[in-house]
Amino acid sequence: MRYKMLGETGLNVSEISLGTWGIGGAGWGNTNYNSCEEAVETMLDQGVNLIDTAPAYNDGQAERFLGKVLHKKRDQLYYVTKTGTQYKNGVYFQDNSAKAIRTQCEESLRFLNTDFIDVYLVHWPDKKTPMEETFEELRKLKEEGKIGHIGVSNFSISQIEEASKYAKIEVLQDQFSMVYGNKKDTILKASEMGIGIMTYGSMGAGILSGRMNKKEEFQHGDMRKNFYHFYEEPLYSKIQTLLLEIQKVAEKHGNVPISQVALNWNIQKEYVNSAIVGVRTASHALENCKSTEWKLSDEEIVLLDDFIKQVVG
Numbered sequence: 658m659r660y661k662m663l664g665e666t667g668l669n670v671s672e673i674s675l676g677t678w679g680i681g682g683a684g685w686g687n688t689n690y691n692s693c694e695e696a697v698e699t700m701l702d703q704g705v706n707l708i709d710t711a712p713a714y715n716d717g718q719a720e721r722f723l724g725k726v727l728h729k730k731r732d733q734l735y736y737v738t739k740t741g742t743q744y745k746n747g748v749y750f751q752d753n754s755a756k757a758i759r760t761q762c763e764e765s766l767r768f769l770n771t772d773f774i775d776v777y778l779v780h781w782p783d784k785k786t787p788m789e790e791t792f793e794e795l796r797k798l799k800e801e802g803k804i805g806h807i808g809v810s811n812f813s814i815s816q817i818e819e820a821s822k823y824a825k826i827e828v829l830q831d832q833f834s835m836v837y838g839n840k841k842d843t844i845l846k847a848s849e850m851g852i853g854i855m856t857y858g859s860m861g862a863g864i865l866s867g868r869m870n871k872k873e874e875f876q877h878g879d880m881r882k883n884f885y886h887f888y889e890e891p892l893y894s895k896i897q898t899l900l901l902e903i904q905k906v907a908e909k910h911g912n913v914p915i916s917q918v919a920l921n922w923n924i925q926k927e928y929v930n931s932a933i934v935g936v937r938t939a940s941h942a943l944e945n946c947k948s949t950e951w952k953l954s955d956e957e958i959v960l961l962d963d964f965i966k967q968v969v970g
């Protein structure tokens with residue numbers, strides 16, 4: 658495993674982190690919890706120390722699972738969880754009010770079986786609640802020792818600047834991968850501001866593994882169709898062309914799985930501190946972590962960046 662400092666938090670985090678939306682089990686097809694437990698154990702054996710979760714991952718289900726399987730190793734890990742977004746009875750909604758944040762924080766502590774959350778992120782902005790209310794409450798939770806570092810997810814730079822008036826923003830989590838570069842400018846600017854960067858959707862919801870090379874027929878409500886758009890035309894066919902180029906690079910490195918090219922492309926960007934990847938099997942966990950055992954050359958990164966620009970835009 659390779660490690661980087663998460664911005665200026667002082668946390669030395671694994672470049673690959675564990676994503677748990679799929680583990681939550683809502684909107685990701687079938688979830689087998691024995692397999693998830695093996696996946697988590699493999700990630701830890703491979704040196705992963707950063708765990709990403711949220712109460713919105715099936716109404717606390719992902720947090721409860723982690724609280725059960727990780728509590729003996731809690732001290733060796735950094736927990737990142739989120740607040741504001743809720744998922745109840747099959748519906749997502751946003752409430753960044755002080756009351757909701759405090760209730761969710763207490764619940765996350767209980768579910769995760771811990772007395773401290775290392776990094777606490779506001780999951781999405783909420784137009785209904787003044788930033789002052791949200792971030793002053795977070796500052797209080799930090800003063801009370803319940804959370805270590807405050808961060809945001811899916812915020813613009815102007816929203817980060819506004820939030821920074823009320824609390825120190827130390828981490829940004831946003832979508833970034835070979836097939837999704839729309840937030841690159843925000844990520845770059847935030848990194849220049851000293852904010853630690855965690856990327857999500859780092860495997861393009863699985864498409865960058867190259868395994869989903871036929872259009873998957875996801876069930877109604879599957880997040881790989883509803884939240885991500887890589888399986889829809891014309892993007893799907895464009896990505897297939899990109900995968901052929903990624904495969905050529907993979908062959909030059911001893912025919913490594915192309916997922917490893919996708920992850921190295923991500924974590925070798927100096928502004929990315931950790932790429933979160935959703936895993937539910939030990940074999941995916943091992944394959945993803947093994948990315949950190951080799952590196953793309955600078956020339957290969959330039960070549961891949963050119964293909965991405967030409968093919969995906």
Ligand SMILES: NC(=O)c1ccc[n+]([C@@H]2O[C@H](COP(=O)([O-])OP(=O)(O)OC[C@H]3O[C@@H](n4cnc5c(N)ncnc54)[C@H](OP(=O)(O)O)[C@@H]3O)[C@@H](O)[C@H]2O)c1
Nearest residue numbers: 676677678810857858859860861862863866933934935937
């Ligand atoms: N802050 C936010 O708003 C936000 C939004 C989205 C995600 N996140 C976080 O970021 C994490 C990562 O994003 P994500 O899970 O949405 O998408 P992702 O990591 O890009 O993709 C996950 C998908 O990739 C598949 N996969 C992973 N490794 C693989 C491999 N080696 N070979 C083949 N398939 C592989 C998984 O397969 P299986 O289906 O078999 O498990 C899953 O379907 C989430 O779990 C969550 O913790 C945060």
